[in-house]
Amino acid sequence: MSSESSSVAEPLAQERFGDLIYTRQRRLYVLGILTVVYVFNFLDRQILTILAPYIKADLHIGDAQIGLLYGTCFALFYAVMGLPLARFADNWDRVRTLSLGLAVWSLMTGLSGLASGFAGLALARIGVGVGEASATPSAFSLLQDYFSDKRRATAIAVYSSGIFIGSGLAGAVAALTIGWWRGLQASGSAPLAFPAWKITFLSLGLPGIVLALVLLFTVREPRRARQHGAARMVSFSSVMRAVGGDVASMTPPFSIAAAWRGARTRRGVLQNLLVLALCVAAAATLTAITDSLATVHQHAGFGHIGPVTVTTNLIQWSALAFGAYAAWCWLHRLTQRDTLASKQILRSPVVRATVLAAALQNTVNYAVTGFTFLYGVGHFGLGARDAFALGLIIALSGFLGTTLGGIGADFLARRSAAGRLWLAMAAALCSGALYALQLCAPDKTTFFAAFFGAQMTGTVWFGAASATVQGLVAPRLRGTAIAVQWLVVNLIGLGIGPYCVGLVGDVTGDLRVGMLGALVLIPASLIFYFKAARLLPNAERLFQSQAARSGNCSEQSA
Template sequence: MTYERPWYRWYVLFILTLIYAFSYVDRQIVTILAPYLKKDMGISDAQLGLLYGTSFALFYCVFGIPLARLADGWSRVRTLALGLSFWSLMTALSGLARSFSQLGVARIGVGVGEASATPAAVSLLGDYFERSRRGTVLALYSVGVYVGAGASLIVGGSILSTWEHAYGKGHGVAPFGLVGWQATFIGVGLPGLLFALIVLLTIKEPVRGRLDAVAAKKDPHPFGSAMRSLGAMVPPWSWMHLKALGASRREYVRNWTYLLFAVLLVIFATWGTNHVLSASRKAEIGSVFGLSITSNLVQWIAIAVAVYVCSNWFQATRLGDASAHRLITGSRPFVAVTVAGAFLAFAMNAVNGFVFVYASRTLGLTAQAGLHLGIIAIIAGGAGIAVSGYLCDYAKRKHPFGRLYFVCFTASVFTGASVIQYLTHSITVFYCAYAVATLFVPMWFGPLQATTQDLVIPRLRGTAFAAFSLGPNIFGLGLGPYCVGLISDATGDLRLAILCGIAVLPVSIFSLLVASRSLLKGEEAARAELAAADAGAIEEASIGLPIEQLT
């Protein structure tokens, strides 16, 4: 078959990496457009953090689990192509936004579409490359992160400069009355629609689990499984799902406790953040029934919803999918690695979300800085991810915990370089420190993703990635940029805000050390689960219900 040819799997890896880059272009484009969005829409730094992180991350997480289930049970290629088409379209529609609310809705659509991409891609790569190369392959795939992030700065800056030169003041009327940032959204969004066709026409769907001891059984109702996964997260369907699982009264009490915690989180977190900001810094989004809605209220409602729906999923998984609970939600090393990834993503997004805003505001750099930062991001970030794959696999061969220790080292170097970057007043030192930080910050992607994949069986690969992504996205992306923006608004000091954002290194290292204590036991549990599946003892479909009840 075509997918068994040696060269073809490297072609698939190349295409999947480009898709990942496309996703990061659409995700990160807000970074370079931030000064123009602030000027035209009058939004605050906290709202920028909400726009860059929370509005995207919430729906990325909520839809990540059901779309991962769809990828695990349906065609991963088709799932990928549909998601790419949808998020590209929503990015283009962002260029038609006339208000902060409209732009926020479009960003939600980008998050929903992108939620389908990496679970499907990771699952595909698991059937194209053997386990011994998993760290290297996933690291090469993750090169797309910084290719996309750098390209967003380069392409975004180029479109902005070209548009301003052609249609700036006194240079003529722009097509459809679009300003530079609107043209940029449209320019980076539309090519993704064409690329989705390339995916459908050139990538073949391999047999699931073909490189493992046993091929995974197909889900006869993949869309039903995906909808059940979504229903298990969102009330009132989540309560109906608990009833179908025969949940005890204690489980219902537990569920209502989750809801109470979410409500209290909104109340106290919103009160606390509003309390530290002066009235002039409380940016309003609008009003409902005469009640003012601040960006802080929207932020904490979004976080509370994410926490609640993910808690529902964990509960439903624990009750209805024994394999997923043992290997994912109930696995100590898996949870510890997810926590480490969450704090590493928090620091990374604290730096990346405001790097151009900081450079233009504090160091006086112009839009040309976007080109410089983009080139550095592509070269240094791409090289860092690519090299990390080989190094972490080498470290794994030398020591059972080698990948985790490798991440401890690289995260420490990134933190030190970032401190220098945001304390210096020299533009040259700023660029050099940014290059070092960018080289090391992405080195946790491949090692931690490979670690989580080693802890699960083939039919749970996409789900495992989606579950792992909850921490980096809800906490890292959802709170990182927002907290930096909030501190900046409260203190008027963006440098202090960013330094606070990267001061989480000790938590990440502690979590990785915790994971190392039970890593071997977790890998052994995955091997035992695979052996049981091979014997036909464990055959479950989607979250919550066995195949017999689905047919």
Template sequence: MTSAATDNQTTGTAYRTYVLIILILVYIFNFIDRQILGILAPSIKAELNLTDTDLGWLGGPAFALFYTAMGVPIAMLADRFNRTWIITISLAVWSGFTALCGTATNFWQLFLFRLGVGVGEAGGVAPSYSLIADYFPPKERSRALAAYSFGVPIGMALGILFGGLIANEIGWRWAFIICGLAGLALAPLLKMTVREPVRGGLDAVQAKPNAPSLKVVLATLSNKPSFWLLAFGASFSSIMGYGLAFWLPSFFERSHGMSLVDRSLFFSGIVFIGGLIGIWLGGTLGDRLGGQNKANYARVPATAFLISVPFFFGAVNISDPIFMFVLFVVPQALALMWLGPTLSAVQHLVAPSMRATSSAIFLFINNLIGIGFGTLFLGWLSDVLRAEYGQESLRYSILYCLGFYILAAILFFLASRRLTRDWHRE
């Protein structure tokens, strides 16, 4: 392992907090660049003459193909080499390709540039999970990972807000270019100021000097059913999470006649408020209840998924904008409560030397199904339902797919029955 670390992760709360803030900023750009396509979709659809299925390919498989394929090998490098370098290079790559999206003149150019965004982002998240686990002790990891996950709603909200406002003033192409160049500017700051910590330095037993092979990691996980139940449960929730993030701006335009600026402000507010509340609540409950019973790391998200369904159903069917906003904020919070407790549980199911790779396997499943299938399936179903529901086909596509949250809840409840047994013990 190459490392520029000090021998002690506890060099101060202030520095640990700084590192977490920098990683959150990187994650914010991860989601700005990942989700900006959703708010720009109507403008791109009109200019490039695309269908909902075409947009689904751009928002889903175009990004997910290499994002999922490259995630595991890059994470294996992160279990062996300097993680800050890997994250820095990844940030530069995905930001550069985001800027290039603004130059696309047809479907296939935009498709290829989105593939490039996925290649870059493949090296951002799993190494960051591993870094955070080495900067924060076990009793604080659920909250630290939840705080890191703030990058999800903040990035989504800023991508929606700035993407919409920039596109409204100077066009959708400049929205891609400006956001991409801003991410490139962050890369040097990350590399120059974030040190590489000792692996497993805050765990009871220090990490082994040599990271295990992928075969060994898979063999370890094969004996932990809770890992696979959490991974597939999260992936079913992500079908709707990513699907709604991409398609709700188009829904607000088609079913409620919102302008680009109005839907940017409206949806960014939902994502920001609901996301922050839900992620922090999930992380807090994960640390408190999970400390009492490890099964609660899965029970908390499962319960939240079930409660979210009727709220989403009501929000999609109501017309009053104020009540609709409130009804969307509540399930948006509930649907993101899984991040802190689940990611913490995944870190604790394996030894420190396996964390980046096991996280990448988890993300591979979650993103291949969630991103790769969710956005495309909702768009395809909208096209299929157009003959019956016309302009409202997207509304019914969303309603029919809420069942994925119920499937996610079932898998998380099943995982809760195995977590204590599968927990890694030194």
């Protein structure tokens, strides 16, 4: 019986994954190189958190501005551009999309080292966000075609471990580069009159471009999965026109015209204008409130637009308002053009609850981790060597948390439909307690030990939540589903968390107050996880029955 099953499974594997890439060795190679790409993704992203003390001193900026550079400038374009770029993942060559994105964000990371002020560094960070937006939709979509459902959470977890390996390498790269460059400066042999943080950015650009070429020439685009209405490959020009339409539909005034064409009624245009007005009003209100909290020294203006002073708070809330409006426009357009996407992604109670739970939990992770080194410098006198140690902690704890979490999630899912989400809940509770211990630690050893535990338990959700969402959507929607998931996670987690923590640190003079305040989101995350876990068994049964009916209809029509 087993041999008979094996003989049937092998051709199916070839049909699903493509004749050249169905072997175990090829799948492991692709998983490995995609993980390395994700390592570079987070290395280039997180290096700012280690360089923050040096950037603050050199550019004379505050904690909130560091939060803006680390969070909003990056997150806005990363999250929003991830939506139209998901169309590439679902309709065009994913390997080429990912290679191009990697080359772009590596180039912009290198250009960060040429920035002479806050504005230049902010523009470079925006470029990094745009390039990195290609990574997650393309890579997740590829993994769905390489790994079966029984191994999918494990594959996602291994890939997601690149987040923490990259974040950990950020500490190691920064420590080594800063030490090496300062040694050259002390001996008078430094070839450039650049501070060490700029050299660190410059040194990261070229390796990423080389990796982009390796990815392009060694990984073949797999044959798409053929179940449940898999996407049909279309031409590059067709996808570009569609992506251009997506971008225009999210950007005023083009979005107003797109609303008119889509709805053909005044109601659609008025609805779009109302959302835009609410976003502008919210940005103006939040700017006025936060400007009144901070001193002029902390948030000095960068210039004027008529009578309006351009402050850090104005940039923060205007950017977030644009991100919220753009996201609404894109999601609204998605509901109009794709009924199945609207049903399985936007109107699914389980998907909504799981994504919100992950977003709230990740807000805590970003808010605390993003300022951990800066906090340690102020409270424990951490230096470059400690940055190296902190990097090792992040790499090891994150790898263990995501990998073991993914394996554990798959194990529990075979015994209970909601097993993955129960594990995510338990891990979120543990991470919140350990973050609190970290921020109340009396010495450096306790600080590092608690941070290790908080990082390990705080990363379990990656495989569990992502596999839950991916398991409830059709194959052709997987890139779109992960783009929507990361849209919410990044707009909330990166767009709000780090900036608010930095702002509270500026206002109170104690960064720990803002970091501890972020922990109140853990209970809210648990509530949404619980709701999703309670509804998941019925949702999976309904999805499988609908998929079976769809498959039968396809066979009959064929």
